[in-house]
Amino acid sequence: MDNMEQNSNRTFIHDYPNSNIITTIYYESGGKSHSRKYIIHSLGIYPSNVKKIKRTSKNCPEYEIPDNYKVETTLEGYDIICETNYSSNGTVKFILNWKDSQGIDRYISNNNSASGVGKDFLMLLNKKTRISGTILFGFDIPCLIEARKSILIPINRKNSFTALTSRSQQNKRIKLLAKDIERASQIILKQQNFDNTKIRYIELEIGDEIVGIDLSKVNLDFTRIRQDVVVCACDEALIPRDGYRHLAAISPNLEREYQISNRRNEISKYMETIIPIYNCKIELDNVQNNSNNSSNNFSNNNSVNSNFSLTNDQSGICSYRSIKDLLNTLIPIWKKKSILNIGDNIKLKFGGDGHIVTNKYSHVMFTMCLLNEGDEVLKPDKQYCILLYIGKEQYEKLSIAVSKFSNELDSLKSAGFIDQDNITWSIEFYFSGDWKLMALVKGLKAANSKYFCLFCECPKDSRGNLNLQWNISENKKGIEHPSLFPIIELDHWIPDELHVMLRITDVLMDCLFRDLMIDLNEFKKATKILIEKEMQRIGLTHFQFFESKSKGKSWDWTSLTGPDKLIMLQHFDDSFTDAEIDSFEVNAKNWIKLFCEPTIGKSNSINQKRGMFNPTDITPYMHIFVFHIPEFLRKLQHKGLNMRQFSTSSIEKKNHLHVKLFFGGTTMGGGNNNNNHSVLHDIMSFENRQLYYLINDTPRCIKQRIIRSNP
Ligand SMILES: [Zn+2]
Incomplete structure (x- = not known):
């Protein structure tokens, strides 16, 4: 039912509050009538410090101005929304919102009066007409006035x-x-x-x-999960504490930085009850080390600047976790995800990497991963840190480091691992690393020594003799020290394919391209274009051949960077058939033959065949490539594994990340305040938290939607 109300000269037709539409009819003295429609978006209230409209004449009634009032009406053909807002000093802001003829949202405001903002609007349209603020905003609509007045006012009225x-x-x-x-x-x-x-x-x-x-x-659990999500997001996106603090200062919706820090510490502490982090020092007795302070004096880690300057005290620090603790946490997850099924052997691959922090020290890392996870192990977060130390990559130090977990290895090897469900798992061990680290932990002499090989007793000067056959065997002649992982079988030491390939790619490409250029016309006409096209296809868009300026009619090519070569080598497929492995072996040998072929014929004559290198120039990497990689390919294929899984690039990535984050002067570890943990302990805490997210399936986002109730 619509009501009719009248004040001085306006009649209102409405069914407020059942309908928010109010129509008014205004009669001029001549009898001409105008109508106006209002749609009420927000009733608003009369605040305690209410202001009244400015009277234009003595007889005009003094209407009160509501706060937070929002009404839609029309003016000069535009749909406009009129708003009032009281500011903290008690003045009223009158606001008009509309869409202009281009459909763009516009607004203007006036701190003086409703008529004023109306006048501003009309001036924008170049109109000389005027509009009463009371009529435009509808301050005089009786049903709205009544509705506002009926809002209960507390009896013991408080101060504003x-x-x-x-x-x-x-x-x-x-x-x-x-x-x-x-x-x-x-x-x-x-x-x-x-x-x-x-x-x-x-x-x-x-x-x-x-x-x-x-x-x-009131909902502690919800808060905790929400904080976990934020801590996890900061860890995953590598947002340091300072960065988060800045963000939280801007957005009041974000959890406060101290809350997040506290939660991060809680998670770290909790995880240390499950997977303790042990700290020690790796020092050699016969070396004069001026480490007169206690082993935990690392409080000024945050002073490590971007040049990674380390004091002597930081060299030798070491943190490690127990392999059994890690297995205890990981096996239930692996079982739940059916990565491990009853009857499987656990295939654990150990790896290591040394990342240079200063010219004196490296950040040395031992990791393990579960080869049963397949290609997942190529992700850095599937490589679990066992031990970290700062110091040189040298046998004596590595030996002390490995001694921290070698007892565990022995017992795992002999008795397997008994999980929480009382299931016994047998474990196979593997190792992969770059040449230097592999040689060190195997106790072998360096790659430039006479008996250089990681996998056989081939002497240096026989490297080019392709009539010899070298099978994977123990290199007793190259031994300098006892192996640090005696429990790992001979053929479970897997060379890092990418390292081998990277070292020989340059040579390979040079040989290949030079070979293709023997017929320069054919090269120019077809081969060059083919190769460039193929490089484009695999994403190396900048690769091209260009005519050499110095070498006459020869061609040069864009040299590839390390990452470029990785892209190229990624397309080196690993799933070989037996026949493919056989032909790989033959091709590799042929390539070496070609490589060693002496120069035949007169220089510069058409019949000249270029020889490239002497047999002694065959690098250790080429030896491994030709003599051992085919055998490894066969053995791994037999076990359902492939060489790619032994790539150390994910470990290198992890190591690089750690160095960048924790030695780069950021506050990623969350521990620079009031904790005297070493930087390595912080890294291990970071690693422990990754496992916490894994155990708890911490969500990567929060379900949230925001509905705007006001247009
Ligand atoms: Zn060999």
Whole structure:
């Protein structure tokens, strides 16, 4: 039912509050009538410091101006939304919003009067007409005035919030308000039939300040998970504490940085109850080390600058985790994901990498991964850190390091691992690393010594003799020290394919391309284009051949960087058939033959065949490539493994990341304040937290949607 109301000279037709549309009819003295439609978006309230409209004449009534009032009407053919807003100093802002003829959102405001903002709007349209602010905003609509007046006013009337000057008084009042809202909201939610719903966050706009009220403490579990998600996101996206602090300062919705730091520490502490982190020092007795301080004096790690300068005290620090603890945590996860099934052998691959931090010290890392995971092990987060130390990559230090977990290895080898469900798993061990590290942990002499090979007793000067056959065997002649991993079988030491390939790619490419250029015409016409096309296809778009300026009619090519070569080698497929492995072996040998072929014929004559290198120039990498890789390919294929899984690039990536994050002067570890842990302990904590996210399936995002109730 529509009501009719009248004040001085306007008639209102409405069914408020059932409908938010109000129509008014205005009669001129001549009898001509105008109508205006209002759509009420927000009723608004009369605040305690209410302002009244400026009177234009003595007889005109003084209407009060509501706060937070929002009404839609039309003016000069435009749909406009009129708003009022009281600011903290009590002045009223009158705002008009509309879409212009281009459909672009526009707004103007006026701090003086409603008529003023109307006038501003008309001036923008170049109109000389005027509009009464009272009529435009509908301050005189009786049903709205009545509705505002009927809003209950508390009996013991409080001071206006804005009149409160001390922050503690303000906070006290906000808390009272929060309680009231919480109580009232329970009734409203029930009326709207919302189950399992709570208000967890309210944002108030008080003048020009945003005040957030967090009601979520009633749900500790929700808060904890939310914080876990943030801690995890910071760890995964490598957001340092400072970075997060900046973000949180901008967005009041983000958890405070100290809360996140506290939660991070809680997670780290909890994880140390499951997987303790042990700290020690790796020092050689016969070396004069001026380590007169206690072994835990690392409090000034954050002074490590971007040049990674380390003091003597930091060399030799070491942190490690127990392999059995790691297995205890990981096996249930592997079982749940069916990566491990009863009856499987656990294939553990150990790896290592030394990343140079200064010209004196390296950050040396031992990792393990589960080869049963397949190609997943190529991701750095599937390589689990066992031990880290800062110091040289040298046998004596590696020996001390490995001694920290060699007892565990022995017992795992002999008795297997008994998990929480009382299942016994047998374990196979593998090792892979770059040449230097492999030679060191195997106790062998360096790659430039006479008996250089990691896998056989081939002497240096027989490297080019292709009539000899070298099978994987123990290199007793090259031994300098006892092997640090005696439990790992001979053919379980797998060369890192990428390292081998990288070292010989340059030579390979040079040989290949030079060979193709023997027929320069054919090269120019077809081969060059083919190769360039293929390089484009695999993503090396900048690769091209160009005519050499120095070498006459010869061609040069864009030299490839390390990462480029990796891209190229990724297309080196690993899943070979037996026949393919056989032909690989033949081809590799042919290639070496070609490589060693002496120069035949007169220089510069057409019949000249270029020889490239002497047999003694065959590098250790080429020897491995030709004599051992085919055998490894066969053996691994037999076990359902492939060489790619032994790539150390994921370990190198991890190591590089650690150095960048924790030695680069960021505050990633979260431990620079009030904790005297070493930087290595922080890295291990970081690693432990990765396992926490894995165990708890920490979500990578929070389900959230934001509905705007006001247009
Ligand atoms: Zn060999």
